[in-house]
Amino acid sequence: MIKKVEITPENDKFLNKVNELSGQVVTLCEQCGTCSGGCPLVAEMDITPSQWMRLVQLGLKEVLDYKAVWVCASCFTCTVRCPRKIDVSKVAEALRQIILRKAIDYIDLKAIPKEELACLPQIALVSACRKFTG
Amino acid sequence: MKIGVYVCHCGGNISEVVDIKKLTASAEQQSEVAVVRDNAHMCSDVGRNLVLEDIKKHKLDRIVVAACSPQFHGKTFMDIVEKAGLSPYVFEMANIREQCSWPHFNEPDLATKKAKDLVSVALAKARLDESLSRKTMPIGKRVLVVGAGIAGIQAALDLGDAGFEVYLVEKEATIGGKMAQLSRTFPTEDCAACILSPKMADVPANPNITLFTNSEIEKVSGFLGNFEVIINKKPTYVNDQCVACGVCEEKCPVKIPNEFEQGLTNRRAIYVPFEFAVPYRYLIDESNCIYLKKGKCGNCKKVCPHDAVDFDQKAEKVELKVDTIIVATGYDIFDAKEKKVYGFGTNKNVITSLAMERMIVHEAEGRATREIGKRVAFIQCVGSRDEQIGNEYCSRICCMYATKLSQLLKRADPKKDVYVFYTDLRAFGKGFEEYYKRAQKTGVKFIRGRVAEVNEDSKTGRVTIKAEDTLARQIIESEFDLVVLSVGMTPGAGTRQAAEVLRMTKSPGGFLQEAHPKFKPVDTLNDGVFICGCAQGPKDIPDTVAQASAAASRAIRLMNKGVYAVEPITAVVDEDLCSGCGTCVSVCPYEAVKTEIKDDKRVAKVNEMLCQGCGSCSAACPSGASQQHWFMNKQLKAMVGAALGEEEK
Known part of the structure; x- marks a missing residue:
């Protein structure tokens, strides 16, 4: 099914938020695809890096529904290759931040028994709380 | 009043x-x-x-x-x-x-x-x-044209035909420039050599053109109507007795890659640049000649039936006086080794588009230099539109020459798989869109996506391209026999040198700056100096030829009347205030100010013919002695006063 989307000046709010958080001007992206072509993890992603750049340009919040930015390892290959010198990794980080700031917890820490909590790796636990999805 | x-x-x-x-x-x-x-x-x-x-x-x-x-x-x-x-x-x-x-x-x-x-x-x-x-000044009809590619040739021919005295200077041993290397020209597919060689032959045939090949401009001083030029004519070690019989070449033991053929074939140390070179005469490449390096060999001299080889030839300085100058120093192709991810220089199956031009010429003539292979990919925007390597500009020709080369390959052998990986396909010129359509009809596959990397299989030598098809949103990872890099244009060494010798302003990309982008596209900020062709910015052959004719006509406009008007907006020195410190001399970009002794006092003196009225000296003068006509200090003060609403005095 092909989804219809609206493009209105309202969408700019989301674009401006990503620009502000990332410090990048996402509209400078010329959609050449260099970031996606060189991304070592693109095979694991549901959308390509250039696609999330495009969705942000159009101000479409549905970009937050994809898991690609969580697959991104921040290896900076895209950043060092972008012919427009856009820091694509920072844009991914901005998208992750927008999701994290919603402060939605996917695990109720109180429900985990103390004995189990003691042996769970802390970093994995914190990640599991908020990072996994959007 | x-x-x-x-x-x-x-x-x-x-x-x-x-x-x-x-x-x-x-x-x-x-x-x-x-x-x-x-x-x-x-x-x-x-x-x-x-x-x-x-x-x-x-x-x-x-x-x-x-x-x-x-x-x-x-x-x-x-x-x-x-x-x-x-x-x-x-x-x-x-x-x-x-x-x-x-x-x-x-x-x-x-x-x-x-x-x-x-x-x-x-x-x-x-x-x-x-x-x-x-003021009016007398002016003659002598023109220096720097660079003899298609731009310089066209400008020189127009001026020569109009009866002006032309000095055409080329740093290479032959005229013709980059166009001589091309196979065919888009979008009409005229054979480049066939349309260029008659024009090249017209140059020595024109009685008004004096040609200096293997020569460089060493120094230019003076001003419009009175330029003094020193040309450095490098030795070719072959005099004009040479009839290009080729006996010498057969006996030369040196074999080095032929630069005209992009290294696809070899040449000797004594050689003719290419088969339709003008002048058609042998020359010795001094950096590779055994005799010139070590004093041994001399085979060519021994066998020459016309005694044309002269190892004692020395560089010559030629002094000229000219009235106007046209700079047509052209471009160099981008050095693809700078774009490391594409592996040019380390992988023999990654070549430049210029090498592909030569390969197609050889293939058409039935003397193929190397196997092209079945699967060929073109990578666009190599060295263009790429801030990572510092070139922000679009080179304007690569889309169309890739469209040309790809369909020439496909038409010669329809079984070939030919792909063009592009960022944006720009087919803006007359007949270009139709030509692009023809390539699509021929079966060339255009893929919208900039190639991220080219990898080589160390065993088979085959190359793999990785790119995103940004229209299908699929990642393409595919093997090819040959990868052609569509290299862009850079302001070549010749253009950089001309800018330095002539003290010309450059645009952000490093190409020469025109006086006004719309209304003075071939004039420069230096009076009497004009630019045309790729020295001014990337462009194709029709635009280059149009600009060359424009530059010739702008030069004719100045010289034809025999006199020209000089702007009186020049610097003027109040000799009573001047202390002769020479600050103005050091800041003047036109060498228009000198100090001299007058009544036992050192004072600055402005040459009104050279002064362009830029105001640098007036701004730098510590005593306020240097001012500028039409912008005198009292005028500027009055203007500021009026802007601030002060009462008139």
């Missing part, structure tokens, strides 16, 4: 924002203003005649026009003032369009106030204008 003030409506561009009535009323209040008028189009014939008649009828001696930018119509009104018998420099312009009505369209009251202020400022300056007059 009687000043006339003329306010233009610009057909509503000004009058829809600025209150013309208030503006004219305010101008009428100003001292020494005798006439104030307004008109829908001051620049029209009616408007111009209004000024002309008023000057005569009211005996006006200063004119202020409040209209658009002086860049736009300054000259129009100066000509009218001059026609009325006044000095064109008793005229001032207040820009109430670009500086009032356009930027402040939503604040009409403030725009009107600003317009009033700008008119006051122009009046303050006009009151102190001197009656400067344009």
Whole structure:
């Protein structure tokens, strides 16, 4: 099914938020695809890096529904290759931040028994709380 | 003093924002203003005649026009003032369009106030204008053309045909430039050699053209109508007895990659650059000749039946005097080794588009230099539109030459798989879109996506391309026999050298800067120096030829009358104030100021022919001795005073 989307000046709010958080001007992206072509993890992603750049340009919040930015390892290959010198990794980080700031917890820490909590790796636990999805 | 003030409506561009009535009323209040008028189009014939008649009828001696930018119509009104018998420099312009009505369209009251202020400022300056007059200087008909690619050849032929004395200087051993290396030319597919070689042959046949090949411009001094040029003519070690019989070449033991063939074939140390070179004569490459390096061998000299080899030839300096200069120094292709991810230089199956041009020429002539293979991929924008390697500009030709090369390959062998990976496909010229369509019809596959990397299989040598098809949103990872890098243009070594020798301004990409992008596209900020072809910026052959003819005609415009007018806006030194410190000499970009001893005192002296009126010396002068006509310190002070609303004194 092909989804219809609206493009209105309202969408700019989301674009401006990503620009502000990332410090990048996402509209400078010329959609050449260099970031996606060189991304070592693109095979694991549901959308390509250039696609999330495009969705942000159009101000479409549905970009937050994809898991690609969580697959991104921040290896900076895209950043060092972008012919427009856009820091694509920072844009991914901005998208992750927008999701994290919603402060939605996917695990109720109180429900985990103390004995189990003691042996769970802390970093994995914190990640599991908020990072996994959007 | 009687000043006339003329306010233009610009057909509503000004009058829809600025209150013309208030503006004219305010101008009428100003001292020494005798006439104030307004008109829908001051620049029209009616408007111009209004000024002309008023000057005569009211005996006006200063004119202020409040209209658009002086860049736009300054000259129009100066000509009218001059026609009325006044000095064109008793005229001032207040820009109430670009500086009032356009930027402040939503604040009409403030725009009107600003317009009033700008008119006051122009009046303050006009009151102190001197009656400067344009001087005329004699000028000859000698032109130096630097660079003999298609641009230089076209300019030289146009000038030679028009009866001007042309000196054409080329750093390579032959004329022809980059175009000589091409297979065919888009979009008509004329064979490049077939259309270029007759033009090349016309150069030595033209009695008005003196050709210097293997020569470089070492120094240029002087000014429009009086340039002094020193040419360094490098030795070729073969004199003009050579009939190009080729006996020497057979006996030369040296084999090195042929640069004209992009290294696809070898040449000897004694060689002719290519089969339709002009002049068609052998030369010795001194960096590879065994005799010139070690004093041994000399085979060529021994076998030459015409005694044409001369190892004692030395570099020669030729001094010339010319009136105008045309710079047509062209471009170099981008050095693809800089783009490391594509593996050029380390992988033999990754080549440049220029090498592909040569391969197609050889293949068409039935003497293929190497296997092209079944699967060929073109990578676009190599060295163009890439801020990572520092080139922001589009090279403008790569889309179309890839469209050409790809379909030539496909048409020669329809079984080939030919792909073009592009960022944006720009087919903007006449017949280009149709030519692109023809390539698509031929079966060339165009893929929208910039290639991220090229990897080599160390065993098979086959290359894999990785890219995103940004239209299908799929990642393509595919093997090819040959990868062609569509390399862009860079301002070549010749252009960089010309810029230095001629002290020319460069644009951000490093190409030479034109005087005005729209109205003076082949003029430069140096009077009498013109630019054309790829030295000015990337462009294709039709645009290059058009620009070369334009540069020739702009040069003819200056020289044809035998005299030319000199702007009187030059620096002027108050010798009483001048301490002879020489600060002005060091800041002058045109070498127009020198110090000299006058009445036992060292003072600065301005050469009014060389001075371009840039104002650098006036700004740098520590004692205020150096000033500039039409922008004298007292005028600038009066203008600032008027802008700040000070009472007139």
